[in-house]
Amino acid sequence: MGPQDSQDTGGADLAARVAAISYWYHKIELPGGITTPGWAPINPAAYRVPEDLSGLRVLDVGAWDGYWSFEALKRGAREVVAIDDFSDFLGSLEADQRTGWDSFDLCRDALGVADRCAREEMSVYDVTEDRMGRFDVVFCFGVLYHLRHPLLALDRFAAVCDQAIFVESAILDDYSPYRGGIGQGYPDGQMVMEFYPDAQYGNNDTNYWVPTLQGLGHMVRSTGFDTVNGAKLMDKPEAPPYCRGFVYASRDSADSRFKEGS
Ligand SMILES: C[S@@+](CC[C@H](N)C(=O)[O-])C[C@H]1O[C@@H](n2cnc3c(N)ncnc32)[C@H](O)[C@@H]1O
Numbered sequence: 001m002g003p004q005d006s007q008d009t010g011g012a013d014l015a016a017r018v019a020a021i022s023y024w025y026h027k028i029e030l031p032g033g034i035t036t037p038g039w040a041p042i043n044p045a046a047y048r049v050p051e052d053l054s055g056l057r058v059l060d061v062g063a064w065d066g067y068w069s070f071e072a073l074k075r076g077a078r079e080v081v082a083i084d085d086f087s088d089f090l091g092s093l094e095a096d097q098r099t100g101w102d103s104f105d106l107c108r109d110a111l112g113v114a115d116r117c118a119r120e121e122m123s124v125y126d127v128t129e130d131r132m133g134r135f136d137v138v139f140c141f142g143v144l145y146h147l148r149h150p151l152l153a154l155d156r157f158a159a160v161c162d163q164a165i166f167v168e169s170a171i172l173d174d175y176s177p178y179r180g181g182i183g184q185g186y187p188d189g190q191m192v193m194e195f196y197p198d199a200q201y202g203n204n205d206t207n208y209w210v211p212t213l214q215g216l217g218h219m220v221r222s223t224g225f226d227t228v229n230g231a232k233l234m235d236k237p238e239a240p241p242y243c244r245g246f247v248y249a250s251r252d253s254a255d256s257r258f259k260e261g262s
Contacts (some may be wrong), residue, residue, distance in 0.1 A: 050075070194210050
């Protein structure tokens, strides 16, 4: 059954299946004018994801409901492999509000892309070429600050990535829980990373490390990418969820550098 059939014959059924999922993280447009009732991404246009991913094989790390997996396919990706270990409960979700791949599979079927979209429950640390093959592009959105070993994870991604990596993360430029909150971060290109042994960042005990944009850019650069660019997702964020940065890096130059604000 393709997306159109689902619109013609199964719209009510699809809406009921969407409503039966207890928590949606992503807002995903499905056939029949149905949109999943999540809240993320807040501003997808601010991500520097290329409009054209034609023919590329994409790894989507920490995919949750799959917004960015399906977006990659919409933009022409040949194949997407999504991974997640379902470890993030946002500091507030109940155990039954994370139901594995249920929400992802629902969207994948409704969009009719199952033949181009695999998914696997696994940790970032287990990404290897032997297990997963090679990728043209890696997406790592909203994941890095959840990791106890962020550089190890970036090394794993770099080892399977032939063209470009895109990383979105919480950043410290405009917010630090240790320095007094919003407007009390580390601006102007400072190289800093804070560690949260408990739930100091966002009341979520799976948040461990948050870097400045400068730090994030150089972390990605240190894994072997050449041209590394970065930008804040919002210029003057007024609340912690908006204090985010985006880094995109490629292997296209002999010159290793990080450029902020682009
Ligand atoms: C904040 S969500 C981001 C979802 C999506 N990538 C986005 O940006 O909209 C982080 C996701 O990463 C997953 N995650 C966290 N640590 C992980 C790990 N070590 N291995 C695989 N997935 C992980 C979480 O379960 C969660 O689904």
